[in-house]
Amino acid sequence: MPDTMIGQSPIRIDGRAKVTGAARYPSDVVVPNPAWAFLVTSAIALGRITAIEEAEARAVPGVLEILTHRNMRGTVRDAGFFAAGGYAAETIRPLEDDRIWHDGQIVAMVLADSFEAAREAAFRLRVDYAAVTPAAGFGSASATTEPAAKARQGHEDPQVGDADAAFAAAPVKIEADYATPTQHHNPIELFTTTALWEGGKLVIHEPSQYVTGIRHGVATQLGLDPQQVRVESHYVGGAFGSKGSLTQRTALVAIAARRLGRPVKLVPTRDQGFTIATYRAETRQHVKLAADRDGKLQALVHEGTEVTSRPDPYKVAGTQTTARMYDCPNVRTKVTLLHADRNTPGFMRSPPEVPYMFALESAVDELAVALKLDPIELRRRNDSKKEPIKGLPWSSRGLMRCYEAGAEAFGWSRRNPEPRSMREGDWLIGWGCASTIYPTHIGAATARVTLTPDGQARVQTAAHDIGTGAYTVIAQAAAEMLGLPLEKVQVALGDSDLPPAPVAGGSNTTASVCNVVAEACGQIRARLARAAVEDGPLKGRDPASLKLVSGELRAADGTAEALPEAMSRAANGAIEAYAEYLPQGMPKESMRKLYSGKQALGGGIAEGPLAMAAFGAEFVEVRVHARTAEVRVPRVLGAFAAGRIVNPRTARSQLMGGLIWGIGSALHEETEIDHGRARYVNDNILEYLIPVNADAPKVEVMLLEETDTGVNPLGIKGLGELGNVGTNAAIANAVFHATGRRARELPIRIESLL
Amino acid sequence: MTTQPTPGVVGRRSLLGSGAVSAAAPLLAVAPAAAQPTPILKETAVLDLVLRVNGQEHRLALDPRVTLLDALREELGLTGAKKGCDQGQCGACTVLLDGRRVLSCLTLAARAAGGAVTTIEGLATEDGGLHPMQQAFLDHDAFQCGYCTPGQIMSAIGCVQEGHAGTPDEIREAMSGNLCRCAAYPNIVAAIEQAKPQMAGRRTERG
Ligand code: FES
Ligand code: FES
Numbered sequence: 001m002p003d004t005m006i007g008q009s010p011i012r013i014d015g016r017a018k019v020t021g022a023a024r025y026p027s028d029v030v031v032p033n034p035a036w037a038f039l040v041t042s043a044i045a046l047g048r049i050t051a052i053e054e055a056e057a058r059a060v061p062g063v064l065e066i067l068t069h070r071n072m073r074g075t076v077r078d079a080g081f082f083a084a085g086g087y088a089a090e091t092i093r094p095l096e097d098d099r100i101w102h103d104g105q106i107v108a109m110v111l112a113d114s115f116e117a118a119r120e121a122a123f124r125l126r127v128d129y130a131a132v133t134p135a136a137g138f139g140s141a142s143a144t145t146e147p148a149a150k151a152r153q154g155h156e157d158p159q160v161g162d163a164d165a166a167f168a169a170a171p172v173k174i175e176a177d178y179a180t181p182t183q184h185h186n187p188i189e190l191f192t193t194t195a196l197w198e199g200g201k202l203v204i205h206e207p208s209q210y211v212t213g214i215r216h217g218v219a220t221q222l223g224l225d226p227q228q229v230r231v232e233s234h235y236v237g238g239a240f241g242s243k244g245s246l247t248q249r250t251a252l253v254a255i256a257a258r259r260l261g262r263p264v265k266l267v268p269t270r271d272q273g274f275t276i277a278t279y280r281a282e283t284r285q286h287v288k289l290a291a292d293r294d295g296k297l298q299a300l301v302h303e304g305t306e307v308t309s310r311p312d313p314y315k316v317a318g319t320q321t322t323a324r325m326y327d328c329p330n331v332r333t334k335v336t337l338l339h340a341d342r343n344t345p346g347f348m349r350s351p352p353e354v355p356y357m358f359a360l361e362s363a364v365d366e367l368a369v370a371l372k373l374d375p376i377e378l379r380r381r382n383d384s385k386k387e388p389i390k391g392l393p394w395s396s397r398g399l400m401r402c403y404e405a406g407a408e409a410f411g412w413s414r415r416n417p418e419p420r421s422m423r424e425g426d427w428l429i430g431w432g433c434a435s436t437i438y439p440t441h442i443g444a445a446t447a448r449v450t451l452t453p454d455g456q457a458r459v460q461t462a463a464h465d466i467g468t469g470a471y472t473v474i475a476q477a478a479a480e481m482l483g484l485p486l487e488k489v490q491v492a493l494g495d496s497d498l499p500p501a502p503v504a505g506g507s508n509t510t511a512s513v514c515n516v517v518a519e520a521c522g523q524i525r526a527r528l529a530r531a532a533v534e535d536g537p538l539k540g541r542d543p544a545s546l547k548l549v550s551g552e553l554r555a556a557d558g559t560a561e562a563l564p565e566a567m568s569r570a571a572n573g574a575i576e577a578y579a580e581y582l583p584q585g586m587p588k589e590s591m592r593k594l595y596s597g598k599q600a601l602g603g604g605i606a607e608g609p610l611a612m613a614a615f616g617a618e619f620v621e622v623r624v625h626a627r628t629a630e631v632r633v634p635r636v637l638g639a640f641a642a643g644r645i646v647n648p649r650t651a652r653s654q655l656m657g658g659l660i661w662g663i664g665s666a667l668h669e670e671t672e673i674d675h676g677r678a679r680y681v682n683d684n685i686l687e688y689l690i691p692v693n694a695d696a697p698k699v700e701v702m703l704l705e706e707t708d709t710g711v712n713p714l715g716i717k718g719l720g721e722l723g724n725v726g727t728n729a730a731i732a733n734a735v736f737h738a739t740g741r742r743a744r745e746l747p748i749r750i751e752s753l754l
Numbered sequence: 755m756t757t758q759p760t761p762g763v764v765g766r767r768s769l770l771g772s773g774a775v776s777a778a779a780p781l782l783a784v785a786p787a788a789a790q791p792t793p794i795l796k797e798t799a800v801l802d803l804v805l806r807v808n809g810q811e812h813r814l815a816l817d818p819r820v821t822l823l824d825a826l827r828e829e830l831g832l833t834g835a836k837k838g839c840d841q842g843q844c845g846a847c848t849v850l851l852d853g854r855r856v857l858s859c860l861t862l863a864a865r866a867a868g869g870a871v872t873t874i875e876g877l878a879t880e881d882g883g884l885h886p887m888q889q890a891f892l893d894h895d896a897f898q899c900g901y902c903t904p905g906q907i908m909s910a911i912g913c914v915q916e917g918h919a920g921t922p923d924e925i926r927e928a929m930s931g932n933l934c935r936c937a938a939y940p941n942i943v944a945a946i947e948q949a950k951p952q953m954a955g956r957r958t959e960r961g
Binding site for chain 1: 933
């Protein structure tokens with residue numbers, strides 16, 4: 001057994017369950033005698049329900065009940081918008097009244113003895129509407145705008161110096177508009193919910209990135225004590241942000257189960273998932289970038305407008321990142337919200353950075369062309385020790401190391417910078433690069449670790465493994481701290497009855513949870529050490545000097561006591577430790593927020609005292625067909641500096657997946673909208689294009705060593721959202737290199753290049 | 755866009771072919787489009803059938819509209835096969851029927867009666883030994899969330915058995931009906947290449 005588990009690449013400890021079908025996802029839970037729920041969602045985007053004709057639906061054999069606003073009004077209390085200190089992904093209360101706010105809003109839930117009967121009855125429920133012409137988004141007459149800085153839960157537009165004056169005076173400059181589309185997460189596991197009441201306790205099985213948040217949110221909605229609600233989500237079949245906040249369906253299923261006195265199971269359809277959960281908001285951005293003749297940046301202006309719903313000010317606000325990316329003395333940014341008759345958008349993997357870094361990293365490439373400078377060299381000349389807005393020092397910044405290692409491995413030096421200069425037969429070849437950054441978030445977390453006399457450890461925390469490898473990396477952290485082999489560690493996650501842990505968002509889980517687990521293990525070590533120095537081989541030693549290594553408690557000179565003896569000296573049976581970890585610099589109230597299921601992540605690049613982020617450089621080869629303009633991506637390389645890597649195997653998988661997401665973002669993904677009716681058109685995964693196996697290129701992931709204990713004691717930075725930032729720009733830059741055509745609107749389609 | 759479907763009118767799903775319609779829309783709604791509303795049957799019909807799954811026979815009394823996927827998951831508790839779309843678009847529900855891949859969400863349970871169904875639960879040997887494809891998926895970290903994985907593995911076995919795993923490109927093409935939103939694709943291809951030679955002479959169609 002190696003002395004250290006952190007940094008090893010064991011096979012996922014939940015892997016066997018996943019390859020044998022034994023892993024029970026929330027959608028798989030078997031409950032006795034369930035009633036089945038089927039949703040009916042609105043056929044218009046704006047207006048009112050004028051009539052609901054239930055007779056035909058109720059005549060379907062097996063139908064039990066139909067919930068509509070007529071029998072539900074006033075039932076579900078307000079749980080508050082998550083960004084305003086509440087729990088919900090949107091403020092519209094489920095089945096509260098006859099008002100329709102957006103396409104695909106839940107207007108009824110049909111309950112029946114079987115899935116088939118519920119579905120048939122849902123199809124037979126007639127809902128009549130008085131429709132009003134809706135605003136779909138950009139270009140809609142009735143859409144309204146407001147500066148994000150003025151919106152409820154406003155943000156501050158980062159700025160420094162006088163960007164407009166500096167831009168006017170600079171000798172080399174570019175100015176361009178960029179656009180990014182609506183995208184939907186489309187995790188493969190649907191947005192299912194199963195609810196049952198056991199005595200007075202409500203048990204909810206729902207794929208979730210935040211079981212503690214759902215517990216408290218549903219308790220608020222139903223007027224229950226949070227202790228009466230348990231949310232279980234041991235595995236999650238993909239989330240990417242879509243399962244982070246409370247959506248309308250959960251309370252409805254819980255209420256249905258209470259009214260029917262039996263478990264209720266809801267399996268929404270794929271298309272319903274487009275409107276009953278969240279999505280990535282589309283943006284329009286304007287960038288001005290100027291430099292002196294040596295390529296030193298003089299001015300950055302970055303303005304973005306983002307679609308949100310009528311009632312909720314959801315903000316993407318990626319200018320928080322782009323304003324700080326490079327050393328630039330004059331920066332002005334502005335974010336504007338555009339309210340339309342749409343469902344409320346939300347977090348989707350690297351929410352701010354995917355759209356906004358697309359614009360910035362495209363603009364940097366455009367500036368490099370204007371300067372006739374290599375784009376990597378341009379970034380080198382504007383690398384920084386501090387972020388420019390507040391002057392916060394970077395805790396570490398591996399960006400240029402990533403460019404160096406990546407460029408070498410990719411063969412960048414062989415690139416002819418001239419557009420259209422590289423060709424193979426009918427295929428124009430382009431090489432492009434871009435930077436990625438993802439702020440290092442961290443949150444207050446708690447965990448219980450139990451060491452039993454047989455040398456087994458059990459870790460319990462309400463964190464989540466959404467495919468990231470959390471089960472495994474948490475086990476590795478505990479194994480390392482307790483000096484145990486990995487197979488002696490069990491990890492329980494995804495249950496709101498466990499000690500609370502943060503939302504699986506902002507790539508914080510590994511950092512937050514490994515640090516609290518380390519703290520709990522440290523308590524156990526201390527207790528063992530205190531007993532060991534009383535008597536036995538370690539008598540009289542300094543307890544602080546003793547370490548748990550390879551199944552024993554060991555002093556620096558090698559003197560040791562085996563774990564079973566140390567255990568029996570310290571306790572009669574098991575030793576249990578409960579730890580609370582409040583990251584350095586975070587306010588005490590973050591811990592209270594955690595216990596009440598609120599979202600309270602800290603860290604990042606804007607708050608200080610340090611600016612903390614993971615960085616990377618991405619290199620892409622594209623091939624564009626000279627006659628058909630078809631774009632293919634044969635290879636992608638990403639070099640990343642993301643602190644201490646707990647498990648390189650799972651880290652690589654996440655970064656690889658992220659890079660392929662970048663291909664989807666650049667070339668495939670867009671939720672099309674019918675502008676007249678504000679309704680999604682391609683709301684299925686045949687027509688909403690996500691990359692398939694044949695789209696996936698050769699992917700190379702390089703993990704650079706980085707030691708940064710400024711971020712947290714274990715030196716961990718999150719990386720789950722690092723790989724899919726900037727990749728879209730690297731592809732657009734490569735397409736420019738191949739064709740001489742600059743695509744500023746995503747996704748890049750054949751028609752963009754004709 | 756979630757329309758209220760009109761009985762008798764088949765929407766975009768008809769693109770998928772008649773198999774999609776019969777399984778994805780209520781059976782009663784598939785009558786030819788007519789001005790008359792589709793009548794509601796007073797009682798749900800019940801179909802007695804025998805499903806042979808992973809070598810075991812199960813006698814079931816089912817609503818004829820029940821898909822093979824729902825029969826496996828809800829009647830037999832075999833939840834390895836996943837529901838990712840219920841309309842033939844994702845491949846998460848892939849199982850083998852007589853050794854060939856089928857999308858169990860597009861296959862009525864009645865259609866599978868008499869055949870031999872193999873699901874992910876039927877791959878490992880009784881003493882827990884993994885099928886080479888399962889082991890290869892573990893070795894190559896060919897999944898993240900794991901939700902598409904049972905379908906990927908069943909499809910991968912089918913792909914090898916059907917002789918579509920000759921080259922990495924051929925594998926990529928043959929596996930493109932199985933979506934992986936986590937995008938584990940390169941690792942899936944590597945896993946299939948590892949398992950392929952170990953599968954020689956082995957055929958999975960226990961029913
Ligand atoms: S569930 Fe069958 S193909 Fe998606
Ligand atoms: S592993 Fe998550 S969808 Fe494939």
